[in-house]
Amino acid sequence: MNEARMIVETSQLTRSYGEIVALKPLDLTVPEGEWLSVMGHSGSGKSTLLNLIGGLDRATAGTLRVCGADLAGLDENGRARFRRETVGIIFQQHHLVPHLTALENVMMAQYFHSVPDGAEARGALERVGLGRRLRNRPGELSGGEQQRVCIARAIINSPRILLADEPTGNLDHASTRMVLELLRELRGAERFTVVLVTHNPEVARWGDRTIHLDDGVLVRDERSGGAP
Template identity: 45%
Template sequence: MIRLEGITKVYPIGKRELTVLNGIDLSVEKGEMVALMGPSGSGKSTLLNLLGCLDQPTAGSYYLDGREVSRLSSGELAQVRGQKVGFIFQSFNLLPRLSALANVELGMRYCGGSDRRRALEALTKVGLAERVNHRPTELSGGEQQRVAIARALVKTPPLILADEPTGNLDSRSGEEIMTILTSLHAEQGVTLVMVTHELNIAHYCKRIINLKDGQIVTEVKL
């Protein structure tokens, strides 16, 4: 599903250069559930952005679903994001003016058009069938994240990327979210890569990758 070869990312900071990722080689098979861990500044968020085609590497190759995507134009990248990647963010990133249902429909907006029935199904799957017309501000943090999960899943992408999905939630809501993600992963066989710094959350995954200073230091399979 994912194959990274010598991925390097360098940011210019003034006249100096900051190497955030330094020669990452990584493969993730279809249907895997992987946790990325590491101290802040280790490059895990940058790696996730690269995996999600929000950013492009300075050097190296990235094969997503068999296609080399590291040299695509911004329009082609947007298309890849729309078709292959579902994002779940730490701060949910729902549009505050839209209802839960409209937010989920927005997930399909840029890949073939919206479908209200599928959006309702997705919300039902995350247990929010009763709250489809609520605005994000009328929902709890856990509920908002469930809407975000429905939004990511509604277009049935092969790859889901989650950036600290439980980081803004209390531990009970966090566990609920992880239960939903694990069961969706089990049911739909979707590939899931997740950044977290909570070990108990990482333990929901079958494989934990530790980053430090832009390099993979350890890899644990559970």
């Protein structure tokens, strides 16, 4: 059997902000196709780790390779190109433009990746079950529907790794389950790796593996047991 290819590889990865050490030396690998859940209380280093993997922040020390790219060796333009070509990001706050339709919000994301393509954006929204909501603006959509627009926006560039920062934090139970089922379905169909940050143990269980951070330190690494 072939050994799984590693999508994320860190060695002694550290991030400090002045005297504050947000992430202490971390060794972590994430194989291709895995759904990794990252748990920890506020300030534990979860979002810091996600931002480093996504090329949104730069490490203070250590090494970080994502999809074969040495992020420490990339300048700002290189990291921007890496994000465009490799990463999809879903935030807890939707960051949708309120005066644009769902279709236009996804097309705007295309602008930063390549060239806006209405048919491609429509296809992404149809894949997340919003084919009949293309012309609706964010204020006309439920919280779960808005998050589905964000997922469509994140997958429009066919990312190799999808990063999600508390994607269900503002959703009710039914919408949370719908979004998680959608992520699981899309991962199987589009074959990307998922790194999802959450404070909710029930959400973490949807992953294949869960790591727990505490004060910037990885304190536990365990199999998640699958979706409830």
